[in-house]
Amino acid sequence: MRPEFTLVQLRYFAAVARREHMTAAAAELNVTQSTLSSAIAQLEREFGVPLFERLPRRGLRLTPAGHTLLARSAAFLEEAELISRSVREETEQLTxxxxxxxxxxxxxxxxxxxxxxxxxxxxxxxxxxxxxxxxxxxxxxxxxxxxxxxxxxxxxxxxxxxxxxxQIPPHAIVPADHPIARSRRREISLLELAEEPLILLNLPHTREYYLGLFKQLGVTPRVRHVSLGYETVRSFVALGHGYSLLNHWVGHGMTYAGDHVVPIRLTDPLPPxxxxxxxxxxxxxxxxxxxxxxxxxxxxxxxxxxxxxxxxxxxxx
Structure with a gap:
């Protein structure tokens, strides 16, 4: 069955999906709300499924079918813009x-x-x-x-x-006055720090990755503090509250707290x-x-x- 929807209807749908509100989308497109409502209704009839959930006093929310249409229509709409430009012999610059x-x-x-x-x-x-x-x-x-x-x-x-x-390998950071830092050693085994307090970056999935590194070495870390903030972790370490594991290497060592951490490479065969x-x-x-x-x-x-x-x-x- 040949589809009967139009580019204009898709553009209207995309605007409503971004705003999640019919009135706001109408103002953005400079059309009436009834024009938008009619376009959405025609699309829903064409596809045979609702594209939005109507939430009283809260606006609109995409249905699973609406999510699929939004994801797949972006490239389609862009291609239509490029065809229009080519016909008008305009520039191919991205906009x-x-x-x-x-x-x-x-x-x-x-x-x-x-x-x-x-x-x-x-x-x-x-x-x-x-x-x-x-x-x-x-x-x-x-x-x-x-x-x-x-x-x-x-x-x-x-x-x-x-x-x-x-691919980014993990490394340890320690305070500038830590014995390992003072010895100027450039690499260590994670096992050398395992008995010290750990400051853990506690973001979903990232947390499991770091804890999995210890599990791979057969040790249990002594987690002292957890934080959702990358720079908060570094500041905790700089002030001597423990060590941490991170991936992105910051060579200068300066933290928001004004103190320093020292990054140390790990010799263990740990996954990046x-x-x-x-x-x-x-x-x-x-x-x-x-x-x-x-x-x-x-x-x-x-x-x-x-x-x-x-x-x-x-x-x-």
């Missing part, structure tokens, strides 16, 4: 907005550099980062709030595809984390998102994407 999810601990290392390079190549695209933990970013991809996400390969479900950007670009499996990527992927791979290949440990392995595979 519009691209929302990229970003795992919060990665953001200070990745987002500013990626933004700088992406804007230089594609100045007419509005690049927006949506920060979150592993779980919230996967939900944002499912909800259509972002098209792709740069995140760790921890707890990523089968509904997503991923492109490996970089993998920074990957994650997408909803089966969704057609837009040219904007593919351009962002190219920038990520280029920076990782040149070693400019982060202050990772000198032992980090970068790959474009």
């Amino acid at each position: 519009g907005e691209l929302v990229v999810g970003m795992y919060s601990p990665l953001a200070p290392f990745r987002a500013p550099v990626l933004l700088q390079h992406f804007e230089r190549l594609h100045p007419h695209v509005n690049l927006v980062f949506l920060e979150g933990d592993q779980g919230s970013l996967q939900q944002a991809l499912l909800d259509g709030h972002c098209e792709l996400a740069l995140m760790y390969d921890l707890g990523v479900g089968e509904r997503f595809s991923r492109r490996l950007i970089e 984390t993998e920074a990957s670009l994650v997408r909803l499996r089966g969704a057609r990527p837009t040219r904007r998102s593919l351009a962002f992927e190219e920038v990520c791979l280029a920076l990782a290949g040149r070693g400019e994407a982060s202050e990772a440990s000198p032992d980090a392995t970068r790959t474009g595979a």
Whole structure:
């Protein structure tokens, strides 16, 4: 059966899905609310399923079918824009907005550099980062709030595809006055710290990864404090409350508290984390998102994407 929906209806649907409110979307598109309601109703008749749940006094919420349509329509709408430009013999420059999810601990290392390079190549695209933990970013991809996400390969479900950007080994950080730091040793076994208090980065999936490193070595860590903040963990360590395990290597050692930590490489054969670009499996990527992927791979290949440990392995595979 040949589909009968129109591009205009898809554009209206996408605006309502972003706003989750008919009145707000109507104002954004400069059309009447009844025009939007009619377009959505026609789409629902065409597909034979509801696309939104109507929530009294709260607006709208996408149904599972609505999530699928939103994820798959982005590339379709972009292609329609490109066809229109080609017919009018306009420039092929990328335009519009691209929302990229970003795992919060990665953001200070990745987002500013990626933004700088992406804007230089594609100045007419509005690049927006949506920060979150592993779980919230996967939900944002499912909800259509972002098209792709740069995140760790921890707890990523089968509904997503991923492109490996970089492998990052774990390392320890200790206070500047720690005996290991004072000895100027550059690498140790994690077993040498196992009896000391641990400051644990307590984000979902990340927590399990770090605790799994100890389990692999057959030891149980003495967790003294937990924190959701990457820099909070570093500040706890700097003031002598314990040591910690992290992945991103910050060579200068300065913390928000004004004190210093010392990063130490680990000699144990421990698995690295993998920074990957994650997408909803089966969704057609837009040219904007593919351009962002190219920038990520280029920076990782040149070693400019982060202050990772000198032992980090970068790959474009």
